[in-house]
Amino acid sequence: MNETYEVIPSAKRLIKSLRDIGYDFSTAVADLIDNSIEAGASKVDIDVAFYGNDSYVRISDNGNGMKSENLKEAMRYGSERDYLEEDLGRFGLGLKTASMSQCQYFSVASRSKENKQIAVFSWDLSHIERTNKWEILQPKEKDIPELLKTPISEHSGTVVLWEKLDRIIGFKNSEGEAARNKVISMCRELENYLSMVFHKFLSNEVLGKSLEIYLNRNKIQPWDPFGRHESKTNILSPIKIKIIHNGAENKIFLQPYILPTKEEFSSQDSFQKLSGISGWNPQQGFYIYRANRMIQSGGWCGLRVIDEHTKLARIELNFSPALDDLFKINVAKMKVQLPVQAREEIERVVKPIVSLARERYDHEKKNLFKPSAPKVTEIQQTSPINKNILIKNSSQDIKFDLFTLNEVEQKVKEFATKYESKTISDVFSRLRRRLFGR
Numbered sequence: 193m194n195e196t197y198e199v200i201p202s203a204k205r206l207i208k209s210l211r212d213i214g215y216d217f218s219t220a221v222a223d224l225i226d227n228s229i230e231a232g233a234s235k236v237d238i239d240v241a242f243y244g245n246d247s248y249v250r251i252s253d254n255g256n257g258m259k260s261e262n263l264k265e266a267m268r269y270g271s272e273r274d275y276l277e278e279d280l281g282r283f284g285l286g287l288k289t290a291s292m293s294q295c296q297y298f299s300v301a302s303r304s305k306e307n308k309q310i311a312v313f314s315w316d317l318s319h320i321e322r323t324n325k326w327e328i329l330q331p332k333e334k335d336i337p338e339l340l341k342t343p344i345s346e347h348s349g350t351v352v353l354w355e356k357l358d359r360i361i362g363f364k365n366s367e368g369e370a371a372r373n374k375v376i377s378m379c380r381e382l383e384n385y386l387s388m389v390f391h392k393f394l395s396n397e398v399l400g401k402s403l404e405i406y407l408n409r410n411k412i413q414p415w416d417p418f419g420r421h422e423s424k425t426n427i428l429s430p431i432k433i434k435i436i437h438n439g440a441e442n443k444i445f446l447q448p449y450i451l452p453t454k455e456e457f458s459s460q461d462s463f464q465k466l467s468g469i470s471g472w473n474p475q476q477g478f479y480i481y482r483a484n485r486m487i488q489s490g491g492w493c494g495l496r497v498i499d500e501h502t503k504l505a506r507i508e509l510n511f512s513p514a515l516d517d518l519f520k521i522n523v524a525k526m527k528v529q530l531p532v533q534a535r536e537e538i539e540r541v542v543k544p545i546v547s548l549a550r551e552r553y554d555h556e557k558k559n560l561f562k563p564s565a566p567k568v569t570e571i572q573q574t575s576p577i578n579k580n581i582l583i584k585n586s587s588q589d590i591k592f593d594l595f596t597l598n599e600v601e602q603k604v605k606e607f608a609t610k611y612e613s614k615t616i617s618d619v620f621s622r623l624r625r626r627l628f629g630r
């Protein structure tokens with residue numbers, strides 16, 4: 193048996209280097225909201241207050257909260273707990289690293305359902321610098337600021353308060369107009385980011401996890417990248433890709449969409465909104481969700497390049513946290529990679545989707561969207577949100593076209609005799625009953 197020696201990392205060096213693990217303001221706040229969702233919160237309030245050096249950011253929720261001993265454990269870098277399949281947490285680091293990436297001093301106050309007492313602990317970078325110890329501070333009851341107590345004075349929940357915002361405001365000229373403008377623009381970015389990454393929660397699509405987020409008392413509205421409210425958005429058939437990981441079978445779910453062309457949008461305003469935070473071209477491609485929370489928006493993960501002609505293709509890709517290792521999720525939950533063992537399969541299924549998107553785009557460009565009667569070889573089901581149906585030619589040498597079921601029936605009848613017409617009507621009625629139950 194070898195001799196063993198415990199070599200404890202230097203607190204001061206490690207905590208400082210962990211500040212640069214990859215968060216920015218928006219992704220840091222989003223990581224705290226993950227914690228709130230996981231704690232069953234239905235409401236999160238974000239307050240960003242600009243007072244020069246005394247500026248602060250406060251994120252409070254009405255979730256289950258924590259008892260004092262649980263909060264103390266939660267403050268530990270690499271806190272221990274068991275994770276459930278659909279949990280948004282992962283490394284036991286988010287609360288600490290996200291907070292410290294933006295400030296030098298942060299406190300967490302929490303009140304559990306069982307215990308009305310509010311527990312508070314803080315991490316203070318200057319204390320770590322001084323002592324080089326992994327020590328958190330517990331303020332005396334009378335020293336707990338109202339800012340930490342008020343949001344949970346009536347119910348359970350957790351409040352995270354960031355102070356000494358060196359990364360957001362900086363200490364030089366912190367009172368100045370430039371600092372104020374920076375905070376304003378960061379808030380705007382934050383609003384766009386949260387409305388995107390949590391859109392499924394904000395629009396009540398996630399069973400039992402509906403959520404409201406307020407930024408400085410303004411309610412954040414969901415941004416749906418797939419324009420499902422637009423009647424001309426085509427919702428293609430969902431695709432499942434099996435993947436074996438750690439001896440267990442798992443699945444990746446893809447839901448492809450072909451967005452309408454500029455002219456087909458219900459309004460130019462709606463078209464503009466769908467351009468997203470990066471603009472129409474970079475927003476094409478994969479929207480990757482882990483347990484319903486968006487991790488990546490747009491881009492083809494190296495499978496293709498961004499191309500004006502394929503900008504109408506957006507593909508939702510969902511994976512469960514059980515596949516975190518394969519997707520190589522990073523701590524800041526901003527980046528993933530497609531698993532090597534599924535890349536080929538994903539590439540294969542994406543090709544026809546991209547062709548359809550390109551076809552739709554080209555039709556608009558040539559102003560030639562006058563479809564000829566297609567060979568109906570495959571009928572793809574639509575989701576209940578949009579009754580448009582996609583009829584797709586599967587043979588490679590025939591062009592792809594998009595039609596509604598009514599349009600196809602109409603077209604086929606143009607070539608039919610009077611007697612055949614009746615049969616076609618019957619067949620289409622049966623098809624409608626099968627697809628839509630009517």
Ligand SMILES: Nc1ncnc2c1ncn2[C@@H]1O[C@H](COP(=O)(O)OP(=O)(O)O)[C@@H](O)[C@H]1O
Pocket residue numbers: 227228231253255256257258266267271273280281282283284285286287288349350
């Ligand atoms: N808002 C919150 N409400 C209740 N519990 C929380 C909250 N934020 C953090 N926690 C607890 O603190 C633990 C540590 O959080 P974190 O550092 O983000 O790591 P992770 O989310 O990966 O577990 C969580 O597992 C959870 O138990």
Ligand SMILES: [Mg+2]
Pocket residue numbers: 223226227280281282285286287
């Ligand atoms: Mg977390």
